[in-house]
Amino acid sequence: xxxxxxxxxxxxxxxxxxxxxxxxxxxxxxxxxxxxxxxxxxxxxxxxxxxxxxxxxxxxxxxxxxxxxxxxxxxxxxxxxxxxxxxxxxxxxxxxxxxxxxxxxxxxxxxxxxxxxxxxxxxxxxxxxxxxxxxxxxxxxxxxxxxxxxxxxxxxxxxxxxxxxxxxxxxxxxxxxxxxxxxxxxxxxxxxxxxxxxxxxxxxxxxxxxxxxxxxxxxxxxxxxxxxxxxxxxxxxxxxxxxxxxxxxxxxxxxxxxxxxxxxxxxxxxxxxxxxxxxxxxxxxxxxxxxxxxxxxxxxxxxxxxxxxxxxxxxxxxxxxxxxxxxxxxxxxxxxxxxxxxxxxxxxxxxxxxxxxxxxxxxxxxxxxxxxxxxxxxxxxxxxxxxxxxxxxxxxxxxxxxxxxxxxxxxxxxxxxxxxxxxxxxxxxxxxxxxxxxxxxxxxxxxxxxxxxxxxxxxxxxxxxxxxxxxxxxxxxxxxxxxxxxxxxxxxxxxxxxxxxxxxxxxxxxxxxxxxxxxxxxxxxxxxxxxxxxxxxxxxxxxxxxxxxxxxxxxxxxxxxxxxxxxxxxxxxxxxxxxxxxxxxxxxxxxxxxxxxxxxxxxxxxxxxxxxxxxxxxxxxxxxxxxxxxxxxxxxxxxxxxxxxxxxxxxxxxxxxxxxxxxxxxxxxxxxxxxxxxxxxxxxxxxxxxxxxxxxxxx
Numbered sequence: 001x002x003x004x005x006x007x008x009x010x011x012x013x014x015x016x017x018x019x020x021x022x023x024x025x026x027x028x029x030x031x032x033x034x035x036x037x038x039x040x041x042x043x044x045x046x047x048x049x050x051x052x053x054x055x056x057x058x059x060x061x062x063x064x065x066x067x068x069x070x071x072x073x074x075x076x077x078x079x080x081x082x083x084x085x086x087x088x089x090x091x092x093x094x095x096x097x098x099x100x101x102x103x104x105x106x107x108x109x110x111x112x113x114x115x116x117x118x119x120x121x122x123x124x125x126x127x128x129x130x131x132x133x134x135x136x137x138x139x140x141x142x143x144x145x146x147x148x149x150x151x152x153x154x155x156x157x158x159x160x161x162x163x164x165x166x167x168x169x170x171x172x173x174x175x176x177x178x179x180x181x182x183x184x185x186x187x188x189x190x191x192x193x194x195x196x197x198x199x200x201x202x203x204x205x206x207x208x209x210x211x212x213x214x215x216x217x218x219x220x221x222x223x224x225x226x227x228x229x230x231x232x233x234x235x236x237x238x239x240x241x242x243x244x245x246x247x248x249x250x251x252x253x254x255x256x257x258x259x260x261x262x263x264x265x266x267x268x269x270x271x272x273x274x275x276x277x278x279x280x281x282x283x284x285x286x287x288x289x290x291x292x293x294x295x296x297x298x299x300x301x302x303x304x305x306x307x308x309x310x311x312x313x314x315x316x317x318x319x320x321x322x323x324x325x326x327x328x329x330x331x332x333x334x335x336x337x338x339x340x341x342x343x344x345x346x347x348x349x350x351x352x353x354x355x356x357x358x359x360x361x362x363x364x365x366x367x368x369x370x371x372x373x374x375x376x377x378x379x380x381x382x383x384x385x386x387x388x389x390x391x392x393x394x395x396x397x398x399x400x401x402x403x404x405x406x407x408x409x410x411x412x413x414x415x416x417x418x419x420x421x422x423x424x425x426x427x428x429x430x431x432x433x434x435x436x437x438x439x440x441x442x443x444x445x446x447x448x449x450x451x452x453x454x455x456x457x458x459x460x461x462x463x464x465x466x467x468x469x470x471x472x473x474x475x476x477x478x479x480x481x482x483x484x485x486x487x488x489x490x491x492x493x494x495x496x497x498x499x500x501x502x503x504x505x506x507x508x509x510x511x512x513x514x515x516x517x518x519x520x521x522x523x524x525x526x527x528x529x530x531x532x533x534x535x536x537x538x539x540x541x542x543x544x545x546x547x548x549x550x551x552x553x554x555x556x557x558x559x560x561x562x563x564x565x566x567x568x569x570x571x572x573x574x575x576x577x578x579x580x581x582x583x584x585x586x587x588x589x590x591x592x593x594x595x596x597x598x599x600x601x602x603x604x605x606x607x608x609x610x611x612x613x614x615x616x617x618x619x620x621x622x623x624x625x626x627x628x629x630x631x632x633x634x635x636x637x638x639x640x641x642x643x644x645x646x647x648x649x650x651x652x653x654x655x656x657x658x659x660x661x662x663x664x665x666x667x668x669x670x671x672x673x674x675x676x677x678x679x680x681x682x683x684x685x686x687x688x689x690x691x692x693x694x695x696x697x698x699x
Contacts, residue, residue: 028124032132032396033348033362038505039406041451041463043127043517043549045070049120049147054611056117057162057646057660057694060183060204061223063112066142068613068644070125071549071565074591075617077673078209078686079221080254080285081109084588084673088127088519089545089571090139090497091471096291097146097248099312100340102136105372105386105418106476108336110318112142114289115252116230118160118185118202121147127549128519129469129499134366134392134414134447138469138497138523146248148234149189149196159697160185166210168691179224179690181207197235204228208260208274211685212668216274218265218684219258220321224274226256226285242299249292255285267635267683271670281322281333282377290315305349314340319377328428332376343367356403363395374476376426383476384423384438390416404456408465409449416443418475425482436479439487443494445470458507470496491540497523503549513553520546528573528589543585545571559604564597584622586633587676592620610647616640617672635678640669642686654699660692 028035028044037044047069055065063076063085073092074085086092094101094111101111126141133141166179182205189198209217209224217224229252236246260274293312301307316338324331346364350357368390374383396410422438425431451465472494482490503517526543547569554562571585584590595618600611616639623634630636643665648658666689674684 028126032346032364033360033398035398038455038461039453040126041406041408041453041465042467042501043072043503043515043519045125045127047123047125049122052117052120052123054609054646054648057648057658057692058613058644058662059660059690059692060117061113062115062117065117066112066123066125068596068615069123070142071551071567071594071596072127072547072569073125075594075615075672076112078217078223078671078684079673080113080223080226080256081221082112083109084591084676085112086589086591087125087139087142088521088547089569089585089589089591090129090521091136091473092139093133093137093141095133095141095143096250097293098143098310098344099291099293099314099342100136100368101289101291101314101316103338103340103370103372104135104472104475105370105388106336106338106374106383107474108316108318108338110286110289110316113254113286114316115144115146115250115291116185116202116204116228116232118187119146119200119230119232119250121145127517128465128501129447129467129497129521130449132394132396132410132412132449134394134412134470135390135416135445135494136471138471138495138521146232146234146250147198147200148236148246149191149198151189152191154192155188155190157189157697157699158185158187160694161696162692162694164207164690164692166207166214166688166690168693179207179210181205183694194238195235196238198233200230200232202228202230202232210688211271212663212666212688213685214688215271215685216260217687218262218272218681219256219260219274219279220262220272220681221284222256222258222274222684224256225258225260226254228252228254244297246295246297247293248295250290252289252291253286255283255287257283262681264680265683267630267678267680270683271674271685272681272683279322280324280331282319284319284321284333286316286318288315288317301347304352305347308344308346308348310342310344312340312342312344314338326428326430328376328380328426332378332380334374334376334382336372336374338370338372340368340370342369357400359397359399361395361397364393366390366392366394372476374480380426381423382426383480384421386475386479387419388416390414402456404454406453406455408451408453412447414443414445414447414470416472417441418443418472420479420487423479425480434482434485436482436485436487441475441487441492443472445494445496455505460504460506462502462504464502465500467499468496469499470494493525493540495523495526497521511555513551515549515551517549518546519549520544526573528585539573539575541577542574542579542581543571544581545569545585545590559602559606560600562597562599564595566593566595567591568593587620587635587637587672588633590620592637592639592672593618607650608647609649611645613644613646615642617642620672620676630678632678633676635676637672637675638670640667641665642667642669648694654697656694656696656698658692658694658696660694662690662692663687664689 162183185202187200231251261277263275265272298307373385394412418441449467453463455461499521506514522544551565572581595616621636646660
């Protein structure tokens with residue numbers, strides 16, 4: 001990286017710590033080359049390590065952390081999966097240090113919970129379709145950036161002990177329905193000359209999940225009685241000032257072993273809960289998610305050019321719940337297996353006139369081999385193993401016309417080939433089996449983007465952008481529902497999205513930050529899930545989504561910050577393909593409007609920290625019942641209010657005690673997912689009040 005950008009980033013980081021992380025002081029790397037947020041020409045959110053730790057004290061569930069911190073991201077469903085948790089109504093590409101967790105071959109709905117927050121340095125969220133990463137990023141990117149050692153000591157450590165209970169003051173809290181759980185995290189890190197390292201192990205045991213009326217929640221796909229484990233390691237070697245080699249590995253697992261089974265409720269009348277019983281099948285959940293990379297960085301490989309190369313892999317295996325007929329003729333339990341091997345090479349060249357930076361060019365190549373299948377645990381094949389080879393050259397340029405006016409443009413060409421073997425669909429319900437002749441599915445797509453930002457005036461810093469993204473929409477779901485015996489007759493065309501955004505950032509004195517944006521995206525051949533005879537099936541039709549996002553942060557005095565953000569979005573689909581757009585998109589795509597707010601305070605010594613967080617989810621009632629019954633995905637979503645609290649106190653820079661309270665008012669509410677899904681079995685409530693006590697040791 002050139003000296004001018006490096007110096008700018010160092011200056012930004014220093015100001016970040018001194019000036020409460022205001023908009024212009026935050027940097028990102030999600031666009032593959034470092035940038036100042038205000039010059040990205042798109043809406044970007046950074047969740048820093050301290051914020052992750054604060055929110056983890058309330059709940060270590062990344063789905064909840066993101067929902068409270070990221071406008072435009074749908075509220076979590078309180079389940080192990082993240083189905084329906086879209087970003088601006090579109091699918092989002094989840095990555096760990098740039099390693100894709102999402103799959104175009106078969107959506108596993110486990111991507112958001114693919115790593116433990118204890119090992120994250122920050123989370124970078126880039127809104128809107130993007131061509132810089134290609135397939136899957138139709139709604140944007142969520143990139144989990146893992147920690148690395150920053151201490152100069154040869155050996156340091158951190159121990160975190162946590163205890164969670166539904167009722168701290170109840171002597172029965174350790175009983176089977178008490179909701180008690182624990183969390184232990186241990187880190188060692190240090191610097192040994194040119195070497196640096198960080199090792200972490202975290203274990204979380206969740207107790208039974210209880211709602212606001214002290215009822216055991218439905219355990220099906222639930223987060224109760226799950227054992228979560230994470231092992232992380234990163235080591236780096238600085239060959240010299242310009243050259244570095246880095247190795248990372250992360251293992252994550254989340255398995256449920258519940259004593260409860262479904263006690264089915266009635267949609268709109270009473271919730272589905274849990275009752276004691278024996279569950280069929282094997283333990284459900286993510287057996288393992290392995291991620292790793294070997295990275296080489298050269299800051300000056302040739303004139304004003306840096307190099308970043310990465311070899312990476314992911315190995316993922318998750319098991320779903322047991323289903324009785326008519327899911328399959330004899331019932332069963334499905335699983336998804338994914339293996340990815342990839343290579344990335346990025347060059348970044350700076351252009352200068354004298355000492356002034358005039359522009360930069362980021363260019364390179366992405367290579368990926370992915371194998372994904374969805375068998376049943378008993379050996380039957382629901383989705384055959386698909387083998388994808390993908391190559392994508394790309395280029396992204398930035399031109400600094402003046403120090404305040406920036407123009408960005410990029411181009412990416414994705415070339416993909418998916419090999420599908422001969423296979424036989426599994427009969428379910430009234431559907432017959434089909435013998436499908438395999439073959440190759442080939443995709444070629446050119447994506448591009450352009451954006452402009454102007455930051456000369458603190459009060460009004462406008463930006464606008466256009467980007468085209470694409471996504472092979474859940475190919476396995478399409479193949480398993482084949483109604484023809486010829487592969488090429490199945491509609492597997494990708495989703496191509498045109499995304500437009502206009503907005504501005506504003507600094508009002510030293511006390512107020514405000515931002516606003518309007519977005520619109522359109523796809524000629526979109527993909528929405530609709531329920532057909534109880535099975536989610538893709539609906540391919542033109543669709544559009546539009547919305548607004550507003551955010552304000554106020555810093556009245558040193559140590560006090562108050563903020564709020566509001567998101568509204570809506571979308572329609574042209575089912576008749578006659579440009580009528582007379583049907584709203586379902587709740588799986590469109591989240592209800594939401595208002596998030598917070599107030600945080602630190603004392604002068606920074607030892608005592610307190611925070612209160614509020615969420616108001618508005619209603620969304622766009623559909624009418626058919627013959628007295630709501631169609632699945634179209635149920636009315638009612639409004640609800642939630643309050644969370646967290647606080648901590650630090651003793652002598654060594655010991656920190658903390659308290660987090662989820663759902664302070666013990667509100668009884670149904671999650672938006674449970675309301676719009678409109679299924680008896682999935683009509684479940686959210687968590688009641690939960691307390692978390694923590695004790696941190698730094699040494």
